[in-house]
Amino acid sequence: MxxxxxxxxxxxxxxxxxxxxxxxxxxxxxxxxxxxxxxxxxxxxxxxxxxxxxxxxxxxxxxxxxxxxxxxxxxxxxxxxxxxxxxxxxxxxxxxxxxxxxxxxxxxxxxxxxxxxxxDDLYLLAMAGTEPEAGSDNRMPPPGYPKAGWKTSAVRDGDEWVINGMKHFIANGGVAKLYIVRTRTNPDVSITEGTTMFFVPSDTPGFSIGRRHDKIGWRFYQNAELIFQDCRVPASNLLGELNKGKGDSSERFVSFNDVELAANVIGISQAAFEHALNHARNRFQGGKPIIEHQAIALKLSDMYMRLEASKSYLFNVVDSNENGGAEFESSSKQLLKVFATESAIQITRLAVEIFGGSGVMRDAPVEKLLRDANIFPHLAADSIMNLRAAAKLR
Ligand SMILES: Cc1cc2nc3c(=O)[nH]c(=O)nc-3n(C[C@H](O)[C@H](O)[C@H](O)COP(=O)(O)OP(=O)(O)OC[C@H]3O[C@@H](n4cnc5c(N)ncnc54)[C@H](O)[C@@H]3O)c2cc1C
The missing domain is CATH 1.10.540.10 (Acyl-CoA dehydrogenase/oxidase, N-terminal domain)
Incomplete structure (x- = not known):
C-alpha cells in the first residue's frame, strides 16, 4: 500500500x-x-x-x-x-x-x-490497572455492582497516601521507573466515581515487583505483578482529580491506544508475509518452487489481501485523526485493532503452513510470529470487550 x-x-x-x-x-x-x-x-x-x-x-x-x-x-x-x-x-x-x-x-x-x-535512557513508563480479580470489569464495569473493578486501595494519611493491593499483567512491569497506578479511593461506589491515579516511582518504599509473567509470545516485553504493602506516596503524587481516575483514562488523554496495537500487529503480519514469500520462492517440491503450486499461491494472496486491508484501515483511521474525521472515534479504533489482530492470526498461521514441517520448528522464524500475534486478542481489553464497546453494549 x-x-x-x-x-x-x-x-x-x-x-x-x-x-x-x-x-x-x-x-x-x-x-x-x-x-x-x-x-x-x-x-x-x-x-x-x-x-x-x-x-x-x-x-x-x-x-x-x-x-x-x-x-x-x-x-x-x-x-x-x-x-x-x-x-x-x-x-x-x-x-x-x-x-x-x-x-x-x-x-x-x-x-x-x-x-x-x-x-535517562532506561526511564520507562507503565500504567497499572488490571488485578487478579479485576480485568474486563475495569473496562466496562457492570451496572449495579459497585464493588466490581479495581480493589487496590489508597487511603489518605496526613500529607501522604497509603497504597495497598496488587496488580498483575502490568506492561513494562519490573523495568519501568515510573508507574501510574489506578487505586480505589472510595470502595462503596462504582469505579467511575471512586478511583484515583497516583505516580509511583519504582524506588518507593512499600512497592515491589512480584512474578514476571511467562508469556507464549511478545517475550521481550515485560509483564509483571506489582505489590503494594503500605506503600506511601506524597499527596503531591496524586495525578488528575480525586475520585475521577477512570474518566482521566486513555480515551481522554491517550488517543492512540488501539491504533498503536494495530500498527504493532500489522508489523508482525508484514514479517510473516515476507518470510513466507521468500520461503515459497526458494523451497522446491513437486519439481518447482512451491510458489508455483496453486495452493501456495492462493495462501500468499490471502495473506497479502489481509495485510493490505489492515494497512489501509490503519492509515484511514490515522488520516481521519489528522482531519478530525468520525473514523477516529473510539469505536473505529477498537474495530481496527480487532480486524488487524484477526488478520494477523490468519496471516501468521498461513505462514507456518507455507513453511511445512519446518514452520513449527523453533529455528524457523514464523512460529514466533504466530505466538506473538496470539497475544493481541488480550490487550487493552480483549477483542470481545472491544466489539462490545464498539457495539455500545453494556
Ligand atoms: C501482554 C499483556 C499486557 C497487558 N498490559 C497491561 C498493562 O500494562 N496494564 C494493565 O492494567 N493491564 C494490562 N493487561 C491486562 C489486560 O488489559 C487484561 O488481560 C484484559 O483487560 C482482560 O482481563 P482478564 O485477563 O482479567 O480477563 P477476564 O476479565 O477474566 O475475561 C475472561 C474472558 O471473559 C470474557 N468476559 C469478561 N467479562 C465479560 C462480559 N461482561 N461479557 C462477555 N464476556 C466477558 C472476556 O472477553 C474474556 O474472554 C495486559 C494483558 C496482557 C496479556
Missing part, C-alpha cells in the same frame, strides 16, 4: 527500519528463546533505541521532545514490530503514557518527573 509521506515521516521510517535491521532482527529470535521471562529484556537494546529518540518520541516540542505526530508514530511502530513486536511495544508504551506526564500532570509533577524521563 502506497502512502504519501512528507520528508519528516520518510526520515523517521528509515531510521526505524535501519534500527530494526541492524539492532532488533539480529537478536530477536535469540531473546525470544530465553527461558527466564526476566532475562528476555535487553537494557542495551533499549539504550541504543533511546539514544535515537525512540523512547521519548511522543514528548511535545514545548516540553523538549520531538513531538512526533500519530502518523510518524505509526510508521515507526510498523518498522520496529517487523523486527520484534515486543521491542516496539516497550518503546511505544512510553509514548502511550507521555500525555499523562505532559498534559495531565501538574506543573510541579512535570518538573519532578519529565527531566528524568527525557534524560
Amino acid at each position: 502506497h502512502q504519501v509521506l512528507n520528508d519528516e515521516h520518510r526520515a523517521l521510517q528509515q531510521m526505524a527500519r535501519d534500527f530494526a535491521e541492524k539492532e532488533i532482527i539480529p537478536v530477536a529470535a535469540e531473546r525470544d528463546r530465553i527461558q527466564d521471562p526476566k532475562e528476555t529484556f535487553s537494557p542495551e537494546l533499549i539504550k541504543k533505541g533511546s539514544a535515537l529518540g525512540l523512547r521519548t518520541l511522543a514528548v511535545p516540542e514545548e516540553f523538549g521532545g520531538p513531538g512526533v505526530d500519530l502518523k510518524g508514530q505509526v510508521l515507526v511502530i510498523l518498522e520496529l514490530a517487523r523486527g520484534d513486536g515486543g521491542v516496539a511495544k516497550t518503546f511505544s508504551q512510553c509514548w502511550k503514557w507521555t500525555p499523562m506526564l505532559c498534559r495531565l500532570a501538574t506543573d510541579e509533577q512535570r518538573e519532578r518527573f519529565l527531566p528524568k524521563f527525557l534524560e
Whole structure:
C-alpha cells in the first residue's frame, strides 16, 4: 500500500527500519528463546533505541521532545514490530503514557518527573490497572455492582497516601521507573466515581515487583505483578482529580491506544508475509518452487489481501485523526485493532503452513510470529470487550 509521506515521516521510517535491521532482527529470535521471562529484556537494546529518540518520541516540542505526530508514530511502530513486536511495544508504551506526564500532570509533577524521563535512557513508563480479580470489569464495569473493578486501595494519611493491593499483567512491569497506578479511593461506589491515579516511582518504599509473567509470545516485553504493602506516596503524587481516575483514562488523554496495537500487529503480519514469500520462492517440491503450486499461491494472496486491508484501515483511521474525521472515534479504533489482530492470526498461521514441517520448528522464524500475534486478542481489553464497546453494549 502506497502512502504519501512528507520528508519528516520518510526520515523517521528509515531510521526505524535501519534500527530494526541492524539492532532488533539480529537478536530477536535469540531473546525470544530465553527461558527466564526476566532475562528476555535487553537494557542495551533499549539504550541504543533511546539514544535515537525512540523512547521519548511522543514528548511535545514545548516540553523538549520531538513531538512526533500519530502518523510518524505509526510508521515507526510498523518498522520496529517487523523486527520484534515486543521491542516496539516497550518503546511505544512510553509514548502511550507521555500525555499523562505532559498534559495531565501538574506543573510541579512535570518538573519532578519529565527531566528524568527525557534524560535517562532506561526511564520507562507503565500504567497499572488490571488485578487478579479485576480485568474486563475495569473496562466496562457492570451496572449495579459497585464493588466490581479495581480493589487496590489508597487511603489518605496526613500529607501522604497509603497504597495497598496488587496488580498483575502490568506492561513494562519490573523495568519501568515510573508507574501510574489506578487505586480505589472510595470502595462503596462504582469505579467511575471512586478511583484515583497516583505516580509511583519504582524506588518507593512499600512497592515491589512480584512474578514476571511467562508469556507464549511478545517475550521481550515485560509483564509483571506489582505489590503494594503500605506503600506511601506524597499527596503531591496524586495525578488528575480525586475520585475521577477512570474518566482521566486513555480515551481522554491517550488517543492512540488501539491504533498503536494495530500498527504493532500489522508489523508482525508484514514479517510473516515476507518470510513466507521468500520461503515459497526458494523451497522446491513437486519439481518447482512451491510458489508455483496453486495452493501456495492462493495462501500468499490471502495473506497479502489481509495485510493490505489492515494497512489501509490503519492509515484511514490515522488520516481521519489528522482531519478530525468520525473514523477516529473510539469505536473505529477498537474495530481496527480487532480486524488487524484477526488478520494477523490468519496471516501468521498461513505462514507456518507455507513453511511445512519446518514452520513449527523453533529455528524457523514464523512460529514466533504466530505466538506473538496470539497475544493481541488480550490487550487493552480483549477483542470481545472491544466489539462490545464498539457495539455500545453494556
Ligand atoms: C501482554 C499483556 C499486557 C497487558 N498490559 C497491561 C498493562 O500494562 N496494564 C494493565 O492494567 N493491564 C494490562 N493487561 C491486562 C489486560 O488489559 C487484561 O488481560 C484484559 O483487560 C482482560 O482481563 P482478564 O485477563 O482479567 O480477563 P477476564 O476479565 O477474566 O475475561 C475472561 C474472558 O471473559 C470474557 N468476559 C469478561 N467479562 C465479560 C462480559 N461482561 N461479557 C462477555 N464476556 C466477558 C472476556 O472477553 C474474556 O474472554 C495486559 C494483558 C496482557 C496479556
